[in-house]
Amino acid sequence: MVKKLTTGFWSATARIILRNRILILALVIAFTVFLGLQWKNMRFSSSQANLLPDDHPVNLEYKEFLKQFGEEGNVVVFAIRDSALFSPSNFNRWNKLSKQLGAFPEVDFVLSTDNLQELIKDKENQEFFLRPLIQGKLDTRKEIDSIKNHLFNELPFYDNLIYNKESGTVRTAMYLDKDIVNTSVRKDFILKDMTNLVKNFEEETGLDVRISGMPYVRTMNSQNIIDEIGKFILAALGVTSVIFFFFFRSVRATFISMCVVIVGVMWAFGILGLLQYEITVLTALIPPLIIVIGIPNCIFLINKYQQEVKKHGNQALSLQRVISKIGNATLMTNMTTASGFATFIITDSKLLKEFGVVASINIIGIFLLSLLIIPIVYSFLSLPKSRHLKHLNKRWIDAFANWMERIVRDRRITVYIVSIALLVLSIIGIYQINISGSPIEDMPKKAEFFEDIRFFEQEFDGIMPVEIVIDTKNPKGVLKPANLKRMDRLGTLVDEIPELSKPVSIVNLVKYSKQAFYNGIPKYYQLPTSQENNFIMDVARKSSDNGNLLKSFVDSTGQVARMTTFMRDVKTDRMEEIEERLLENIAKIFPEERFKVYMTGSALLFLKGTKYLVKNLILSLALAIGLIALFMAYLFRSFKMIIISLIPNLLPLLVTAGIMGFIGVPIKPSTILVFSIAFGISVDDTIHFLAKYRQELTASKWKIEKSVYAALRETGVSMFYTSIVLFFGFSVFVISNFGGTVALGSLVSATLLFAMLANLILLPSLLLSLEKSIANKKVLKKPQIDILPKGEDND
Structure with a gap:
């Protein structure tokens, strides 16, 4: 009953789409324009990603700290390690730079050689007061050397704060207004005003200014993410279009597919704006992901259309069959992929939750775009010419299919030995995986700010x-x-x-108070004794009321x-x-x-957040496996088939995890995504193969061997096509400057390649070896719905 309803649904869907072509195209354009208007709401992340839930104890302590002392990561530091700094012109220019920085409203205050204060005892009033270290312009090298000697040798309070005595490095600390640290104002100030001032200083003096501090690092890192979005989109479009054209040898088919995925990218940005999610290092990956995942949809639909045209030459019937016969299969595979991403929604991490929401919505969106645009656009065009159909008869495809068949028929024992060996090695490698909680590990190593x-x-x-x-x-x-x-x-x-x-x-300040009490003699930079304490602390308290020395x-x-x-x-x-x-x-x-x-502090917060994500990874991956298992159970109504279908999808994940252990790629927020993404995509091949296998079984009256080889030939080529597109599509991430993104791209690519081989070789081998226990009508019941209709292939 369900099967008949499903078949009827897709036939009705095909009629609706083809009879309302203009209206549907108009609706797609209108919705695209609507989402395009939401781009103005897109925001790039201005703060460090908080990977912990709001009510986590570590987060609560951090919030309590911020409430008491304000933002701790608000310091931008500038440093010069060059003896030429201590010439009169350069040193005065260095002090001028700090004045210029301090004049901006975005800056709370600047601590530098220009405005260093020396704590002095006022004997008459019995209190401390602050006296500027530098009074007036310094005209001679002798004056500067005197100040330098006094600072480096007689003011230990500023050691490691303003200077490094051993190397002679001098630095300036700029404290940003705490209210703008986590806003876009910080980014504009650092990238424009601050950068221009430093650039002018370097041009005038010839000195190299080193800049760092968490506000600066976060700003430059965010800018790298923004710069890479366009690079990834162009690279993904370029790679997938070249591969698509290589397979189909049709400019028209390639152009239509690129239009579909470009609209999908526009929807992705629009949904980010509509939901008002920030663009982070994770959500920035969604547009190129949509391109990579959308192209296989186009391959299935266009390939089916061309097969139908070659078979009977009737355009209307071909388009109707593309929707009614391939629509269901494409929906099922997109649903499994989306479920792999959607598992992140159940985590308590805001970062992962937003990624999961936007990714899963857009995967369903690209499915709808493919199903609507491709048949409608082709309905307005002439039939494909014979040269466009030549790819359906390529000899290398037959050679590939023959190779797979020979392996499955003659080398099954070898297949099992290799699989077991890979499993053992992978388990060894998994025990060597480390967890990385460093917030700067993924940053571009060649970037100037990382140096x-x-x-x-x-x-x-x-x-x-x-x-x-x-x-x-x-x-x-x-x-x-x-x-x-x-x-x-x-x-x-x-x-x-x-x-x-x-x-x-506060200990440093109290020690400095004692030094000041003893007329600045450096050896007295220590805590007061019991006898000294009352008097010195009374003086310090009295002074602090005036100068707010204690507030920091x-x-x-x-x-x-x-x-x-x-x-x-x-x-x-x-x-x-x-x-x-x-x-x-x-x-x-x-x-x-x-x-x-x-x-x-932010460093410890990131460490705890990473460890928390690892626990969520296990949960989300287990949920993804559970969802796919339920999906298989619904389709095939066989527990044994569930186990057999999971083996070729779990083995590649274990192999990838083992490789990570052996080559030293740690588990971190970026690489955590690999497993759920790869599993959600790779299981599509299993569904295609088993659906075709089940269909062949019923058509051949339960002749197992014949059914396996027929399914291998029919689905193997499409699986190869889509896996190659996915492999090279995810490989574009290796051009990233971010180590985590490179690892994500290469690991997902490798996992999908392993998964293709597992589904084309290991899965058929298991079916043949276990044919007596699984290939009978009692065990392998007919599914509730037809993924592939009888008499139709799914190339």
Whole structure:
């Protein structure tokens, strides 16, 4: 009954489409224009991707930190490592640059040699005051050398903050207005105003300015993503059109297919705008993905049309059969692909959820476009000429089909041995996979801003902020001598870890206060003794009321302090070791019953988010496998067929995971997508093959061997065509500057190639070897719906 309804539905659909061609084209154009108007709502991501759900404990701690101290990643740093900086003209120009930067409303303040303040004791009023380090213009090299010597040797408070004593590197820190850090205003300011000022400085002085800091890195990284969208779209169109033309040798067919996928890309951007989702490193991949996934739809539909024309030459009947016979098969395969992407929707990660929503909607969208546009456009054109049909009789296709048949017939034992060997090797490789939680690992390694990241790691031990928050649970408890000593002990431990920079906290300011109390003698840069403490801290408190010296280190109540350090780009296991070591010492130094201490910061947030995504990967992949299994059960009504159909699709995933382990590609947000995407696409081949196999079984009265080989020949070529398109289509991602995108493209391409071979060789071999247990009417019942109608192939 269901089967008859399905057949009737598609026949009616074909009539509706072909009888209302003008209306449907008008509706497609109108909807495309509507989505085009939504492009104005597209927004490129201005903030670092938060991979954790809003209510995750780590996220809640980070939000609490931001509430108390504001955005921690608001510093852009500039540095020069060149002795020529200390000439009068260059040094004064360097100071002028900091003044120019500080004049912009987007900048909160600038800390540089131009405006460094020296803490001085006022003996008469018994308080500290801040005196500018540089007073007036410096005209001679002697004056600059004096300032340099004083800064490098007598002001340890600024060590690793403004200068690196060993290399002579000097830097300026620009603190952006915290309200614009995660907005597009930040991007405009950095790419235009700031970049122009630095460029002018370099041209005038001949000095090389290194720039970094998370706002700058995020801006440049986002700009790279924007630049790559167009590159990917053009590359995907170019590669798929060349392959399509190679297969069909028809400019007309190629042009029609390109029009279909271009409209699909326009819909993809429109849906992003309509839903008001930000364009991230993941959603930026959707337009080229739509091209790659849409072309196989065009191949199936146009190939079927040309076969029908060759068979009987009746255009109307050919187009009606394209819709009624191929529409259902194409819908089923697109549904399985969409379900692979849709599994990301159930995750708690906003990043993955948005990717899953937009990708699955657009896959169904490209199916509708293919089904509507191709038959309608062909209905207005003349019949294909004989030269356009030659590709249906290519000799190399027969040679390929014969090769597959020989392998399945004569080398089944070899097929099983190779499969088992690959499985064993893959399992070994899987145990070697690492997880990467580095927010900068995927960034383009050859980009200038990435080289600058390495420079700052070398000179100042990193740019990724890590915050340690100490809640003393008592108002004004931070400045108690015992608590300052505890924080100093913790700071010493942080400083001993080579991957972390020297920490900055209220302790540094208190030490500087003592140095100032003793007339700036460097050896007194230390915490006050018990006898000194009361007097020095009274002076410091009195001064802080006037100069707000404490506001960057302590909250308004004096109860909560922050300790800021910066981390190098390290491997995830090392990052976890550092975190574990610090937490162990924190527990010893700050008893849990008296203090609340936690670590936070964007670097740790990204690490936790990546690990969280890995758990979601397992869940989403398991759900995808479950959905496909249910789909197979509905189609074939056989548990054994479900198992057999999953084997050739799971083996390629295991092989890919094994390869990742052996060649050192870690699990990270970008490569997490590989498995669900590849599984959702590769199972299409299985559906095509098994549907044709089931049909051949009923037609040949359950002659197993004949049915397997017939299905292999009929579907093998189409599977080869579409797999080649998908392989080269996903391969365009290897031109990316982002390591994660390169890994995604190459791994999905490799997985789909393995899946094609598994479906063309391993699956038929299993069917032949297990024919007695699966190929009978009791086990392999007829499906509820016909994917492929009796008497029709699906090339």
